[in-house]
Amino acid sequence: MAGIELKPCPFCGSINLELTSTSNGCKVIHCADCGATMIGAYMERAVKKWNRRVYDD
């Protein structure tokens, strides 16, 4: 995805990450190793939150 860098899991360092969407269109990043999830209204926002390890913005 151009312009968006998804860093390794901020909790366990895994790169075994899954990108999915919720039924209402929110984007979800999920770590398959430790189960961490981050949800954002847009993928770019979800990625930024993931990379910064924050849950609210």
Ligand SMILES: [Zn+2]
């Ligand atoms: Zn993880």
